[in-house]
Amino acid sequence: EVHLVESGGDLVKPGGSLRLSCAASGFIFSDYNMNWVRQAPGKGLEWVSSIGSSSDYTSYADSVKGRFTISRDNAKNLLSLQMTSLRDDDTAVYYCAKYSRGSCLTCPLDFWGQGTLVTVSS
Amino acid sequence: EIVMTQSPATLSVSPGERATLSCRASQSVGTRLAWYQQKPGQAPRLLIYAVSTRATGVPARFSGSGSEADFTLTIGSLQSEDSAVYYCQQYNNWPPWTFGQGTKVEIK
Numbered sequence: 001e002v003h004l005v006e007s008g009g010d011l012v013k014p015g016g017s018l019r020l021s022c023a024a025s026g027f028i029f030s031d032y033n034m035n036w037v038r039q040a041p042g043k044g045l046e047w048v049s050s051i052g053s054s055s056d057y058t059s060y061a062d063s064v065k066g067r068f069t070i071s072r073d074n075a076k077n078l079l080s081l082q083m084t085s086l087r088d089d090d091t092a093v094y095y096c097a098k099y100s101r102g103s104c105l106t107c108p109l110d111f112w113g114q115g116t117l118v119t120v121s122s
Numbered sequence: 123e124i125v126m127t128q129s130p131a132t133l134s135v136s137p138g139e140r141a142t143l144s145c146r147a148s149q150s151v152g153t154r155l156a157w158y159q160q161k162p163g164q165a166p167r168l169l170i171y172a173v174s175t176r177a178t179g180v181p182a183r184f185s186g187s188g189s190e191a192d193f194t195l196t197i198g199s200l201q202s203e204d205s206a207v208y209y210c211q212q213y214n215n216w217p218p219w220t221f222g223q224g225t226k227v228e229i230k
Contacts, residue, residue, distance in 0.1 A: 035219075045158075045166065045209055047219040059217045095165055106213050108156035110177065112165040 002026040002111045004096050009116030016086050016120070022079040022096030022113055030054070030074035031102035035109060036081050038092035048094070049081065053103060064090075086120045093117050124148050124215050128208075128222035136230040141197040143225045145210035150190040154214035157186060157195045160224075161206045169208075170195065197227070205229050 008020040020036075036048040049070040050059045058070050069082040079096050093115040100110035125148040135141045145155070153173045158166040168177040170186040173193060183198040197204055210222040 044223045045211075045221040047217070047221070050217070050219075061218050100168070100171065105216060106154055108168055108171040108211070108213055109158075109166075110168045110171075112167070114165050 002098070004098065004111060004113035006094060006096055006113045006116035009094065009118045011119045011121065012086055013122050014087060014120055017082070017084045018086065018118060020081040020083065020094055020116055020118070024077045024079065024096075024098070027098070028102075029072075029077040032098050033103065033105060034072065034079050035097045035099070036070060036079075037095045037097055037109070037112070038090075039095070039115070040089070040092045043092075046092075050105075051079070083118070086118075088120050091118060091120045123218060124151060124212050124220050126210055126212055126220050126222035128210060128225050130225060131223070132226045132228060134228045134230050135197075135200045137202060138199050141200050141204070141227055143195040143197075143208055143227070145188075145193040145195070145222050147191040147193075147212055149215075151212040151214035153189065154212060155186075155188070155193050156211045156213060157184075158209045158211065158221075159204075159206045160209065166209065200227075200229065202229055 003025045005023045035050045051070045067085045071080045095112045095115045097109040097112040099107040101107045127146045129144045157170040159169050160166045174186040185196045207224045207226045209224050
């Protein structure tokens, strides 16, 4: 059974940094491209970042480009999101999500973690 | 960036009745359109992909249709457990992947 478990969410001041993690199990993590998607309180879903299965590519939403860095450790089945220069509008629940097929980019997101809450406030 | 627009924002339907949700893309996304269901406090769940293919375990009362830029999610006979927010997502043009703003389905 696929499991994605996010951690690392916290209350942080504007301008601060935070590192999120997503522990994956139940599938061959190293075969799958992965994503981070966020949801501000009471709002819709916003794609944040994607990474290739072997870290061969990364991509970011314009809203986080230059501030967030996605990475992965396939030996540990771990996906990470390093967030710097945090702003109030980064406040959201952050979900990690896998594509439905391993090396696919143009595929839906078939499993999501339960999310971790990041609150940016002074 | 492809903009996804969902309507209505809220839909109130009696149990057993049909619910019809719409999703429009600002340009063609072919058949790369998915629907997700999100209940309060839960992560999104993939319902439908490739316009009309139900994900594993999704009841047959959920169906999708449409093409190019106009899509519909139909809940054939609404059950109480279908109360949720439903999002469409295009995965044809990337980056970024884009979602609609959601339709909240309420049970009358």
